[in-house]
Amino acid sequence: xxxxxxxxxxxxxxxxxxxxxxxxxxxxxxxxxxxxxxxxxxxxxxxxxxxxxxxxxxxxxxxxxxxxxxxxxxxxxxxxxxxxxxxxxxxxxxxxxxxxxxxxxxxxxxxxxxxxxxxxxxxxxxxxxxxxxxxxxxxxxxxxxxxxxxxxxxxxxxxxxxxxxxxxxxxxxxxxxxxxxxxxxxxxxxxxxxxxxxxxxxxxxxxxxxxxxxxxxxxxxxxxxxxxxxxxxxxxxxxxxxxxxxxxxxxxxxxxxxxxxxxxxxxxxxxxxxxxxxxxxxxxxxxxxxxxxxxxxxxxxxxxxxxxxxxxxxxxxxxxxxxxxxxxxxxxxxxxxxxxxxxxxxxxxxxxxxxxxxxxxxxxxxxxxxxxxxxxxxxxxxxxxxxxxxxxxxxxxxxxxxxxxxxxxxxxxxxxxxxxxxx
Numbered sequence: 001x002x003x004x005x006x007x008x009x010x011x012x013x014x015x016x017x018x019x020x021x022x023x024x025x026x027x028x029x030x031x032x033x034x035x036x037x038x039x040x041x042x043x044x045x046x047x048x049x050x051x052x053x054x055x056x057x058x059x060x061x062x063x064x065x066x067x068x069x070x071x072x073x074x075x076x077x078x079x080x081x082x083x084x085x086x087x088x089x090x091x092x093x094x095x096x097x098x099x100x101x102x103x104x105x106x107x108x109x110x111x112x113x114x115x116x117x118x119x120x121x122x123x124x125x126x127x128x129x130x131x132x133x134x135x136x137x138x139x140x141x142x143x144x145x146x147x148x149x150x151x152x153x154x155x156x157x158x159x160x161x162x163x164x165x166x167x168x169x170x171x172x173x174x175x176x177x178x179x180x181x182x183x184x185x186x187x188x189x190x191x192x193x194x195x196x197x198x199x200x201x202x203x204x205x206x207x208x209x210x211x212x213x214x215x216x217x218x219x220x221x222x223x224x225x226x227x228x229x230x231x232x233x234x235x236x237x238x239x240x241x242x243x244x245x246x247x248x249x250x251x252x253x254x255x256x257x258x259x260x261x262x263x264x265x266x267x268x269x270x271x272x273x274x275x276x277x278x279x280x281x282x283x284x285x286x287x288x289x290x291x292x293x294x295x296x297x298x299x300x301x302x303x304x305x306x307x308x309x310x311x312x313x314x315x316x317x318x319x320x321x322x323x324x325x326x327x328x329x330x331x332x333x334x335x336x337x338x339x340x341x342x343x344x345x346x347x348x349x350x351x352x353x354x355x356x357x358x359x360x361x362x363x364x365x366x367x368x369x370x371x372x373x374x375x376x377x378x379x380x381x382x383x384x385x386x387x388x389x390x391x392x393x394x395x396x397x398x399x400x401x402x403x404x405x406x407x408x409x410x411x412x413x414x415x416x417x418x419x420x421x422x423x
Contacts, residue, residue: 064216070184071139071209072167076112077261077291078185079105080284082159084266085193098266099389104155105262108164110382115168117374135169136213138162143206147199170213186265186288190281237369242359245418246352247376253315253348253411254380256404259388260322260341261287264334267397274330286335287342294346299354307355308419312412314347319408326401345408349377359422 086101119131142163149155185205192201238244261284267273268280298310321341328334356369384407391400 067212067215068170071212072112072171074185075163075167075205075209076105076109077288078189078284079108080262080265081186081189081281083262084269084281085189085198086155087266088269097389098393099386100152102262102385102389104160105258106382106385107156107160108167109258109385110378111161111164112167112171113374113378113381115165116171117371117378119169119171131169132217135166136210136217138166139170139213140166140206140210142166143202143209147202147206170216186281186284190279235372237365237372242418242422243356243369243372245414245421246355246359247373249315249411249414249418250348250352250373251376251380251411252414253408254377255384255387256319256322256407256411257345257348258381258385259400259404260325260338260345262385263388263392263397263400264338268334271397273334283334283338287338290339290342291346294343295350296346298347298351302351302354307351307358308415308422311347311351311355312415312419314344314351315408315412315415318345318348319405319412322401322405322408326398352377 083098083101083105086104087098122128122131142158142161142165145158145162146155149158188208189201189205192204195201196204238247264283264287265280268283273280294314298314302310318341321337321344325334325337325341328337352373353370356373357366360366360369384404388400388404391403
C-alpha cells in the first residue's frame with residue numbers, strides 16, 4: 001500500500017524480530033481496537049499475536065516501562081531544581097539570564113517529545129534494542145558530562161542535546177505512566193548538592209539512571225515481529241480541520257504548561273515566600289506526585305464520556321490555577337495550587353493519544369497522527385520556557401504567570417471549539 005509524498009516512512013528491519021517489547025503507558029483506550037485485524041502479507045493476524053496479559057511477564061514489562069519513565073520524564077519534570085540552582089549562580093560561571101538558562105530545559109524537553117514522535121514507528125520497524133542501547137548511553141554520558149560542565153554551552157551540549165536525545169530514544173511516548181518518577185529527583189538533588197556539591201550530585205543522578213535502565217535492557221523481550229512500513233509523521237492529516245485544531249490547542253497549551261514546573265521553586269526563593277519551615281523544592285515534588293493521579297484517572301473517565309469532555313475542563317482549570325498563583329502569599333495556598341495544578345494539567349500529556357484515536361477513522365493512520373501531536377507538544381515546550389524566562393527577567397513573575405495562564409486558556413478554548421464542531 002502506498003502513501004502520499006508528504007508522509008515520512010521507514011523501512012523494515014527484518015533482523016530485529018527478537019527486540020524488546022515494553023508495555024507503553026500511553027493509553028489508546030477502546031478507540032484503538034477498531035483497527036482491522038484482517039490478514040495481510042507480513043502483518044500478524046489476531047490469531048498469530050501471543051497473549052499479552054498472562055503470567056508474570058506483563059508485570060515485568062510494566063516495571064521496565066516505569067524504569068524508562070523514571071529516567072526520562074523524571075528528569076524533565078524535576079528541572080525546576082536545576083533552574084533555581086543555575087539562576088542563583090551555581091554551575092554556570094558565565095553570566096546567563098533566566099531566559100537563556102530556560103533554553104536548557106526547553107531544548108531537553110523538545111528532544112524528548114520529538115523523539116517520542118519518531119520512536120514508535122522505529123519500534124514497530126524492529127529497531128527497539130538499538131534505540132534502547134543508544135538512548136541509555138546518551139543519557140548516562142550526558143549526565144556525567146553535565147556534572148563536569150561550568151559554562152553555558154557545555155550545559156547545552158551535555159544536559160540538553162546529549163541527555164535529551166537519549167531521553168527521546170527510550171521514552172517511547174509512554175506519557176501516561178504514573179508520574180512518581182518526578183518525586184525522587186528534586187528531593188535527592190536538593191539534599192545532595194549542599195552535601196557533596198553539584199558535580200557529584202549529578203553523577204549520583206547518572207548512576208541512578210544507569211541502574212534503573214539495567215532492568216528494561218536485560219529482562220524484556222519482543223512479543224510481536226517487526227511490522228510493515230508505517231507512517232512516521234502524517235503531515236497530510238493536518239489538512240483535516242478537527243485534527244489540525246487539536247494539534248493547535250496542544251501547541252498553545254504547552255507554551256504555558258511547563259511554567260509552573262520550571263519556575264515555581266525559583267519564584268518561591270526570589271519572593272522570599274513564607275514556607276512555614278517547608279523547603280520550597282517540596283512544592284515541585286508535590287506537583288509531580290499529584291500529576292500521577294492526573295495522568296491516570298482522566299483516561300478511565302474519557303472512555304465513558306469522551307476524551308475532549310475531560311481534557312477541555314481540565315486544561316481550563318489548569319489555566320485558571322496559574323492565575324490563582326499570582327496572589328498566593330502563603331505556603332499553604334501555594335501547596336493547594338500545586339496539588340490541583342499537577343492533577344488537572346496531567347491530562348495534557350496522557351489524554352491526547354486517546355483523543356486522537358477518537359477522531360481517527362483509519363487506525364493505520366493513528367501512529368502518524370500521534371507523532372504529529374508529539375511534535376506540537378515538542379515545539380510548544382521548546383518555545384514556552386524561554387519566553388517565560390524572558391518575561392521574568394524583563395517585567396517579573398506576575399506577567400510571566402499571566403502569559404502562562406493565557407496560553408493554557410487559549411489551548412482550552414481551541415479544544416472547546418473543536419469539541420463543539422465534532423458534536
